[in-house]
Amino acid sequence: MTPVRVSIVGVLASVLLILVVLELVRGRRLKERYALLWLATGVVLLVLSAWRGGLNTIAGWVGITSYPPAVLFAVATLFILLVLLHYSTVISKLTDENVELAQRIALLEERVGRPPTGPR
Amino acid sequence: MTGLRTVAVVPAFDESGAIGRVVGEIRAAQPGIDVVVVDDASTDDTAAVAEALGATVLRLPFNVGIGGAVQTGFRYALEEGYERAVRLDGDGQHDAAEIGRLLGPLERGEADLVIGSRFVDGGGSYRPPFGRRLGIRVFARLVSLLGGQRVTDTTSGFIALDRAGIELFAREYPHDYPEVEATLVALRSGLRLSQVQVEMRERETGASSITFVRSLYYIVKVLLALLVASLRRYPRLEGARR
Numbered sequence: 001m002t003p004v005r006v007s008i009v010g011v012l013a014s015v016l017l018i019l020v021v022l023e024l025v026r027g028r029r030l031k032e033r034y035a036l037l038w039l040a041t042g043v044v045l046l047v048l049s050a051w052r053g054g055l056n057t058i059a060g061w062v063g064i065t066s067y068p069p070a071v072l073f074a075v076a077t078l079f080i081l082l083v084l085l086h087y088s089t090v091i092s093k094l095t096d097e098n099v100e101l102a103q104r105i106a107l108l109e110e111r112v113g114r115p116p117t118g119p120r
Numbered sequence: 121m122t123g124l125r126t127v128a129v130v131p132a133f134d135e136s137g138a139i140g141r142v143v144g145e146i147r148a149a150q151p152g153i154d155v156v157v158v159d160d161a162s163t164d165d166t167a168a169v170a171e172a173l174g175a176t177v178l179r180l181p182f183n184v185g186i187g188g189a190v191q192t193g194f195r196y197a198l199e200e201g202y203e204r205a206v207r208l209d210g211d212g213q214h215d216a217a218e219i220g221r222l223l224g225p226l227e228r229g230e231a232d233l234v235i236g237s238r239f240v241d242g243g244g245s246y247r248p249p250f251g252r253r254l255g256i257r258v259f260a261r262l263v264s265l266l267g268g269q270r271v272t273d274t275t276s277g278f279i280a281l282d283r284a285g286i287e288l289f290a291r292e293y294p295h296d297y298p299e300v301e302a303t304l305v306a307l308r309s310g311l312r313l314s315q316v317q318v319e320m321r322e323r324e325t326g327a328s329s330i331t332f333v334r335s336l337y338y339i340v341k342v343l344l345a346l347l348v349a350s351l352r353r354y355p356r357l358e359g360a361r362r
Contacts, residue, residue: 099184099295103192106158106178107199 002052006069010049018042037086041079048072124203126153126223129193130175131186132210136164142208143173145216153219156196157210160189166210186277187298191289194281198290206280214278218318222280231314232285232357233306235271236278240317255339259300262343266350267307271315274300278318284357285311292354294345297338301345308349310356 021038024030048055049072059068128146132139139157146155157170161183171177178192190207197205204226208214218236225231239256248256256275263274277299281289288309294301307313 095295099188102180102182102184103188103195106180106192107196110176110178110196 002055002068006072007049007052010069010072011046014042014046014049018046034090037079037083041076041083044079045072045076048075125201126150126204126206127193127197127200127202128153128155128216128219129190129197129205129207130155130157130170130210131160131189131193131207132157132162132166132170133160133183133186133189134162134164134166135210136162136166136169138212139166139210140169140173142210142212142216143170143175145212146208146219147174149216150219153204153206154202156193158189158193160184160186185296187293187295187302190277190298191293191295194286194290194293197281197286202286203283204280205286207277209277213321215319215321218278218316219280221316222278222318224316225314226280226282230312232282232311233313234280235273235303235313235315236276236280236318237271237273237315238276238318238320239272240315251335255335259342259346262346263300263304263307266346267304269307269313271303271307271313273315274303276318276320278320288357297342300342301349304346304349305354308352309354 018039021030021035021042025032025035048058055071056068059065059071062071062074064070128150130139130142130146132142135142143155143157146153155170155175156178157167157175158178159167159170159180161180167177167179176196178196180189180192184192193207194205204223206219206222208216208219214236222234222236225234239260256273259274260271264270285306288306288311289302292305292309303313
């Protein structure tokens with residue numbers, strides 16, 4: 001069975017994560033689009049932390065018998081991997097768009113005439 | 121020489137020592153074709169040297185790598201309506217005197233993409249170090265297998281394109297270490313490919329961009345690119361006969 005204190009810490013940590021993400025979105029420092037995966041992470045961890053019976057059941061399904069909170073770690077790790085993978089796709093897209101912009105600038109500058117002077 | 125408009129695309133990064141001669145040799149060998157130097161954010165006066173010799177210079181605002189630079193040139197060719205494009209490196213390793221032979225199969229309507237190969241019939245004096253020779257051969261075999269046509273040199277940067285080839289590469293060209301993957305993309309898109317034996321010269325100034333650590337990345341990156349390129353679908357282009 002999950003120790004009560006682990007559940008309490010789990011709930012507090014996931015609530016904190018959710019609040020921080022909401023605040024970042026509110027202050028326009030994080031776009032909704034990139035907040036969604038983090039919020040999903042927070043909500044899933046919150047549910048698994050608060051719903052002690054559920055955590056035990058899931059632990060039983062995946063064969064974790066000695067220490068059910070290990071499921072929390074596993075789920076948190078999985079979500080972090082998802083977020084990172086998502087960012088890798090975002091970076092790839094930005095890279096492509098960035099190169100395309102550089103190419104457009106080079107072509108436009110040539111068409112317009114001289115490139116502006118200044119530090120290159 | 122037919123009256124088709126042709127452009128020479130020359131990517132250059134910090135090649136002020138060689139670019140002047142490269143541009144001069146192209147002009148001397150092929151007075152009828154325009155020269156476009158793509159300056160990949162050089163820190164020296166590559167752009168100024170090329171411009172002084174009458175080349176059109178496309179200046180990238182920051183370094184995008186050889187593939188992105190070359191593609192800039194192909195996009196220029198596409199937008200300016202050129203019918204033919206030749207690509208040679210800015211370091212002088214490709215001999216401008218051979219441009220005519222490279223354009224030959226295009227003029228005869230036999231190909232959309234002509235690769236200046238160093239190993240067409242096992243001939244040629246180019247003798248790279250063992251490791252590189254092995255790599256070149258393995259990539260060639262792999263591309264031949266996946267692309268369904270025998271290719272002898274997929275790492276050559278000396279190529280010529282007709283309008284269909286320009287259209288393809290303006291749209292689709294890998295950004296780093298592009299040549300091998302681009303060859304496969306061309307084959308899978310249905311471009312007709314032909315190969316012409318060329319000589320490579322030793323570089324005279326500057327340093328090759330290929331070091332040991334990078335060659336490891338190069339091999340893995342290209343293998344991955346080939347794998348996914350053969351899993352992707354490419355719209356079949358009809359060889360342009362215009």
